[in-house]
Amino acid sequence: MAAAGLAQYLSHRLVPRTLQTRLLYRKDKPGCCHYYRAAICKKLKEPLTIEEVPPRPIQPDEVRVDVHFCGVNFADILTCRGQYQESPSLPFTPGLELAGQVMETGTNVSTVKEGDRVISVTNFNTMAEQCIVDQKEVWQIPEGVSYQEAAALPACYGTAMLALEHRAQTQPGETVLVTAAAGATGLASIDVASNILQAKVIAAAGSDEKCELALQRGAKSAVNYSQGNLKEELKKLTGGQGVNVVIEAVGGEVCRAALHRCIEVTIWEGLEWW
Numbered sequence: 658m659a660a661a662g663l664a665q666y667l668s669h670r671l672v673p674r675t676l677q678t679r680l681l682y683r684k685d686k687p688g689c690c691h692y693y694r695a696a697i698c699k700k701l702k703e704p705l706t707i708e709e710v711p712p713r714p715i716q717p718d719e720v721r722v723d724v725h726f727c728g729v730n731f732a733d734i735l736t737c738r739g740q741y742q743e744s745p746s747l748p749f750t751p752g753l754e755l756a757g758q759v760m761e762t763g764t765n766v767s768t769v770k771e772g773d774r775v776i777s778v779t780n781f782n783t784m785a786e787q788c789i790v791d792q793k794e795v796w797q798i799p800e801g802v803s804y805q806e807a808a809a810l811p812a813c814y815g816t817a818m819l820a821l822e823h824r825a826q827t828q829p830g831e832t833v834l835v836t837a838a839a840g841a842t843g844l845a846s847i848d849v850a851s852n853i854l855q856a857k858v859i860a861a862a863g864s865d866e867k868c869e870l871a872l873q874r875g876a877k878s879a880v881n882y883s884q885g886n887l888k889e890e891l892k893k894l895t896g897g898q899g900v901n902v903v904i905e906a907v908g909g910e911v912c913r914a915a916l917h918r919c920i921e922v923t924i925w926e927g928l929e930w931w
Contacts, residue, residue, distance in 0.1 A: 695785030699748045701739040705784075712787060717765040719789050722775060726808035727783040728754040736781070745781055752783030756798060756808035766792045774798040778811035809841065817845040820904055821854060829855035831901035834891065835876070836911055839867035844874050846904045851875035856902070859894055861887060861911070887914040 692709040699706060715721050733751045735741040759773045769775055775797055777783070777790045798807045821827045833850045837843045838860035850856040852875060860871030860879040868879035880890045891900065891914070903915045 693786040695750045695782075695787075696752070697748050698737050698751055701737065701747070705737070705751070710785075713789070715761055715763050715789055717763040718792050719763045720759055720766055720769060720775075720777075720792050720795050721761040722755060722757040722777060722788050722790060722795070723760045724755045724757040724783060724786055724788050725804040726756045727752045727785075728808050728812055729784075730754070730812050732812070733784075743780065750782045750785050752781060752785070752788075754778045754808060754811040755783040755788055756804040757788075759795075760787070763792070768792050769795055769797060774804070774807075776807045776811055778815055813841040813845040814849065816842050817849040817904075821846065821849050821856075821902065825902040827854045827856050827902050830857065832857045832859060832895060832898075833902040833904065834859045834861060834900040834915055835871070835904045836861045836882075836915055837906040838862045838871040838876065838879070840906065842906060843871070843904070847871055847874045847876050850902075850904075851877075859891065859900065861915070882911055882914075887911060888917050891915075 692711055694707055695710050696705040697708050697710075712721070730753055732741055732753060736743070736745070736751055754777065756774075756776045759769050759771050759775055762769065762771060769792065775795045777788070777795045779788070779790045779794045782788050798804070821833070825833075827833060827850060833846075833856045835843050835846045835850070835858060838847060839862045843860070843862075847858050847860060850858050858871075858876040860868060860876035861882050862868050862871055862879065863881065863883045865881055868881050871879050878894055880887055880894070887910075905912050905915050
């Protein structure tokens with residue numbers, strides 16, 4: 658599955674046929690078994706390279722996963738540019754989330770077994786054919802959910818749950834504003850706020866099409882901030898009361914307008930604005 662996806666990608670890029678063959682049909686090196694391919698960041702702000710790397714033994718609490726799909730997030734881009742809040746030492750393999758099948762488990766692992774379909778969110782290393790993760794970072798994929806769909810869940814839904822439930826402690830009936838509402842994290846936030854926490858969601862996005870998508874996913878109302886005054890629209894929609902929670906992912910004027918209409922704002926862990 659991973660090779661098929663890579664083949665499709667390469668077929669649409671100006672990549673020499675010899676390199677395509679090397680990437681898609683590699684053999685284990687002499688004297689070594691089961692080398693696997695990984696995307697390697699050797700220098701910040703430079704393209705990643707695909708290299709064959711040897712597997713390491715797993716520890717008692719670890720799980721080796723055959724990666725079918727991995728997510729590509731904004732955090733990965735920032736990490737490869739040296740701008741993320743965590744900076745791994747070079748060289749490193751980026752990637753925070755994956756979906757795949759359990760290949761091997763450590764002696765202490767009791768949560769999953771070989772052959773299980775799983776997702777995981779971890780600190781880097783998921784952009785590879787194999788990834789080793791702690792058993793605490795692995796969850797089984799429900800029946801009916803594909804690997805491709807599952808791979809996109811951990812980071813965006815984890816962010817939404819952490820922000821809305823843990824940090825904001827959103828209550829039923831409260832009003833939640835979600836900016837960048839048509840993005841992955843925005844749509845996850847709408848889903849969690851509306852369908853799990855039973856809050857009222859106002860979505861804000863940069864086009865009518867994006868606003869319509871947010872409404873389809875559960876937002877009660879939507880504002881196109883590229884055409885109107887977000888601050889004034891929020892005032893109208895809330896009867897001048899403001900919103901209880903803001904999930905903000907745009908910055909600049911949109912951020913200022915959103916915070917202006919928030920009753921109380923808490924940003925990240927330990928930093929509070931009033």
